[in-house]
Amino acid sequence: MNIQPGNKSIIEIFKATKIYTPDVVALEDISLSVPSGEMLFVTGMSGAGKTTLLKLICGMEHPDKGLVEVAGKNLTRIKDKEIPRLRQQIGMAYQDFKLLPDRTVAQNIAMAMEVSYQNIRTIKKRVKELLQKLRLEHKHDALAGKLSRGEQQRVAIARSIANSPSLILADEPTGNLDSRTTRLVMDLFEQCNTAGATVIIATHDEAIYKNSIHRVLELYGGHILTQADRSISPLNNMP
Amino acid sequence: MKFISTILLQTKRNLQKTWPTQFMTLLTVSLSVLIFSFFFLIYMNMIKAGENLKDDLRLTIYLEDEPVLEMQMQLVRKITNFSPVDEIRFTSREDAFKRLAAQLGDNVDVLDDLDPSFLPPSIEVYPKKNLNTLAQIQRFSEYLATLPGAIKVQYGQEWVERFNYFTKLLRIIVFLSGFLLIMTTTFMVAYTIRLAVVARQAELEILRLLGATNGYIRTPFLIEGFLQGLLGSSLGLLALFFLYSWIEIRFTGPGILQLIDFTFFSPNMIGIIIAVSILLCTGGGFSSLRKFMRI
Numbered sequence: 001m002n003i004q005p006g007n008k009s010i011i012e013i014f015k016a017t018k019i020y021t022p023d024v025v026a027l028e029d030i031s032l033s034v035p036s037g038e039m040l041f042v043t044g045m046s047g048a049g050k051t052t053l054l055k056l057i058c059g060m061e062h063p064d065k066g067l068v069e070v071a072g073k074n075l076t077r078i079k080d081k082e083i084p085r086l087r088q089q090i091g092m093a094y095q096d097f098k099l100l101p102d103r104t105v106a107q108n109i110a111m112a113m114e115v116s117y118q119n120i121r122t123i124k125k126r127v128k129e130l131l132q133k134l135r136l137e138h139k140h141d142a143l144a145g146k147l148s149r150g151e152q153q154r155v156a157i158a159r160s161i162a163n164s165p166s167l168i169l170a171d172e173p174t175g176n177l178d179s180r181t182t183r184l185v186m187d188l189f190e191q192c193n194t195a196g197a198t199v200i201i202a203t204h205d206e207a208i209y210k211n212s213i214h215r216v217l218e219l220y221g222g223h224i225l226t227q228a229d230r231s232i233s234p235l236n237n238m239p
Numbered sequence: 240m241k242f243i244s245t246i247l248l249q250t251k252r253n254l255q256k257t258w259p260t261q262f263m264t265l266l267t268v269s270l271s272v273l274i275f276s277f278f279f280l281i282y283m284n285m286i287k288a289g290e291n292l293k294d295d296l297r298l299t300i301y302l303e304d305e306p307v308l309e310m311q312m313q314l315v316r317k318i319t320n321f322s323p324v325d326e327i328r329f330t331s332r333e334d335a336f337k338r339l340a341a342q343l344g345d346n347v348d349v350l351d352d353l354d355p356s357f358l359p360p361s362i363e364v365y366p367k368k369n370l371n372t373l374a375q376i377q378r379f380s381e382y383l384a385t386l387p388g389a390i391k392v393q394y395g396q397e398w399v400e401r402f403n404y405f406t407k408l409l410r411i412i413v414f415l416s417g418f419l420l421i422m423t424t425t426f427m428v429a430y431t432i433r434l435a436v437v438a439r440q441a442e443l444e445i446l447r448l449l450g451a452t453n454g455y456i457r458t459p460f461l462i463e464g465f466l467q468g469l470l471g472s473s474l475g476l477l478a479l480f481f482l483y484s485w486i487e488i489r490f491t492g493p494g495i496l497q498l499i500d501f502t503f504f505s506p507n508m509i510g511i512i513i514a515v516s517i518l519l520c521t522g523g524g525f526s527s528l529r530k531f532m533r534i
Contacts, residue, residue: 058448060448081453084451084452084455085450086450087448087450098444099445100441100442100445112449114248115446115449115451116450117241117242118241120245120248159449
């Protein structure tokens with residue numbers, strides 16, 4: 001399975017509903033199409049369903065109803081052995097980072113490339129390059145558990161793009177960053193997008209998408225808000 | 240090549256992280272192999288000694304009177320009809336006396352006052368090697384006792400029976416220690432890998448999310464099992480070899496070891512023990528992975 005940039009649509013979601021037990025509706029009747037190579041912002045308040053949407057796309061969760069297709073593959077019916085191949089082509093920066101605290105920064109980033117059996121020399125070079133771009137080169141051998149949250153967030157971002165994936169999913173990637181580092185991270189995502197990757201960023205940080213030329217999708221209570229809905233969105237009515 | 244180097248790197252990391260548990264498992268496997276192979280070595284040598292004893296097996300039928308030629312022919316026919324034999328030798332009273340005199344050597348004078356015909360005539364039967372069990376030898380001996388003119392049949396019953404019971408006992412010990420080996424290696428390795436899986440649950444979860452294949456996750460654990468089997472059995476056998484060499488040096492001279500020509504395992508047998516240990520350890524690891532790791 002290959003996620004090729006330039007495909008008509010890399011993600012197709014049709015009437016997807018996700019309900020967490022006992023009866024928490026995270027997403028309801030969501031339909032979404034993301035063309036390959038697009039950069040998309042998913043916004044909304046906490047609990048709006050941003051993280052669930054990303055989890056559906058990367059196959060961590062399955063919809064209770066509806067269909068989720070990534071690169072033409074129906075994720076509810078995908079064969080077990082096809083999942084690793086798909087995930088290798090999806091870079092996900094998790095909100096809770098999912099780093100190994102007892103491994104070094106370099107080892108944490110390298111993991112993403114090791115699972116796809118990349119050459120050790122290539123891995124080392126790529127790790128150094130990413131650490132430089134994210135201004136973390138001095139933390140190469142530091143344990144991930146000893147870093148500040150902002151630094152851990154950058155390591156998680158570096159790991160998500162290390163394998164040069166075709167689809168990058170970032171869940172609140174700038175939540176713990178100052179404005180300067182936020183710009184640095186966003187530039188990196190822009191670079192990946194320019195290189196052909198589809199990038200979906202879930203965020204409630206208005207500053208990073210306000211003046212963006214990219215599409216912004218707003219979620220509220222598990223629904224996608226339409227243009228008409230948006231005028232009554234609580235986000236827009238905030239002081 | 241990339242697969243191998245990545246997997247080896249991952250295995251190295253795992254071993255560095257869990258070496259105290261791995262070391263204890265290694266010792267357990269070594270000890271199990273040592274216990275099993277110790278009894279197995281003795282058993283193998285006893286079996287070999289048994290084979291040698293069978294070569295020397297001779298049943299002596301003491302007769303009331305010396306059989307005439309026609310009677311001898313009839314006896315031979317009766318014996319060979321019951322069981323095939325290598326050789327049948329008739330010993331007259333006179334020959335028996337001469338043999339005893341030769342055996343006495345310098346003390347032959349003790350026979351001076353005795354009648355040269357005081358020893359009974361006998362038939363010595365050398366059975367073929369198809370008499371494998373004590374029961375078969377006993378049955379043959381009972382039959383020989385029913386031959387016309389037979390007074391008594393001797394074949395070193397006591398020695399053969401003791402040897403037979405000892406071999407049986409050893410066989411039970413070998414089976415028990417073999418069972419112990421299977422249980423300890425399989426369960427210890429399975430348990431160690433289970434602990435490693437539980438300890439690394441978070442890491443395995445992240446690896447899965449990053450797209451690690453089953454092979455990537457499982458192979459390092461299987462390599463650990465393979466190494467446990469290889470190193471554990473090699474250490475156990477090495478310890479046994481040192482023990483064997485020590486016994487050989489310490490107990491040289493006339494004794495049981497000389498009698499049964501004690502030897503160490505052949506290279507083939509060493510290979511089989513190591514291969515079985517590897518199989519058990521890797522199998523234990525595999526079963527543990529199937530049970531405790533949902534990929």
